[in-house]
Amino acid sequence: MRIDVVTIFPGYFDALELSLMGKARDRGLIDLRVHDLRESANDKHRTVDDTPTGGGAGMVMKPEPWAQALDGILADSVGAEPGESDEPLIIFPSPAGEVFTQAMARELASEAHLVFGCGRYEGIDQRVFDEYGERGRVRLVSIGDYVLNGGEVASIAMIEAIGRLLPGVVGNPDSLVEESHEDGLLEYPSYTKPAEWRGRRVPDVLLSGNHAAINAWRHEQSLERTRRVRPDLLDD
Numbered sequence: 001m002r003i004d005v006v007t008i009f010p011g012y013f014d015a016l017e018l019s020l021m022g023k024a025r026d027r028g029l030i031d032l033r034v035h036d037l038r039e040s041a042n043d044k045h046r047t048v049d050d051t052p053t054g055g056g057a058g059m060v061m062k063p064e065p066w067a068q069a070l071d072g073i074l075a076d077s078v079g080a081e082p083g084e085s086d087e088p089l090i091i092f093p094s095p096a097g098e099v100f101t102q103a104m105a106r107e108l109a110s111e112a113h114l115v116f117g118c119g120r121y122e123g124i125d126q127r128v129f130d131e132y133g134e135r136g137r138v139r140l141v142s143i144g145d146y147v148l149n150g151g152e153v154a155s156i157a158m159i160e161a162i163g164r165l166l167p168g169v170v171g172n173p174d175s176l177v178e179e180s181h182e183d184g185l186l187e188y189p190s191y192t193k194p195a196e197w198r199g200r201r202v203p204d205v206l207l208s209g210n211h212a213a214i215n216a217w218r219h220e221q222s223l224e225r226t227r228r229v230r231p232d233l234l235d236d
């Protein structure tokens with residue numbers, strides 16, 4: 001999978017050189033390209049923002065630098081493998097976006113080419129979303145009901161959630177199956193050695209070697225935790 005990121009803070013994405021994402025890049029499973037939006041601003045001061053038309057606080061990101069950056073990426077995008085979507089999907093993190101979920105992560109993991117457009121200030125001129133929404137596929141996506149200072153942290157979260165689902169990225173693909181949200185439930189509690197720690201014993205069933213009983217206990221634990229913490233996940 002090719003992933004392009006457009007941002008005025010490229011340094012945020014150094015985090016994706018670490019751990020599993022870094023190894024996936026080294027092995028060619030993810031081709032991550034980070035673009036500094038200011039390099040697409042042609043004036044002497046590399047201006048990427050201006051005052052909001054109609055008034056209001058803060059600044060809004062100008063459309064021209066975004067168009068130059070995105071046009072460059074789309075022009076460089078190659079055709080997809082058979083069965084993959086041809087046009088890159090452009091994702092703009094936004095508090096006004098559809099909420100990112102594990103189901104969306106799974107859906108986006110089948111894309112050949114994703115582009116993340118990281119806004120800052122009070123956001124990006126709406127005409128960028130309109131222009132690229134008419135020309136191709138654009139989604140505004142939120143990682144939760146709180147306000148961040150820009151799209152970088154959200155993009156890193158989504159890239160990690162999507163990247164770890166790609167074949168070969170996570171060592172043991174079985175571990176992807178029993179995670180929170182993968183089956184619509186929260187994950188069961190996990191334990192390791194020692195069997196007793198500060199007087200707290202690991203549940204006996206986990207020491208029994210009876211895998212049917214262990215699986216049943218774990219499923220019941222997932223249900224109980226979901227009922228208690230996220231009853232909304234159990235709504236039909």
Ligand SMILES: N#Cc1c(-c2ccc3ccn(Cc4ccc(CN5CCCCC5)cc4)c3c2)n[nH]c1N
Binds near residue numbers: 094095120141143
């Ligand atoms: N994903 C995600 C996010 C983001 C996110 C994503 C991208 C950007 C780009 C800029 N910001 C900061 C920002 C955004 C909106 C506002 C409100 N203004 C009110 C008056 C009209 C203009 C907008 C203030 C500041 C961003 C925040 N926050 N939370 C998530 N889950």
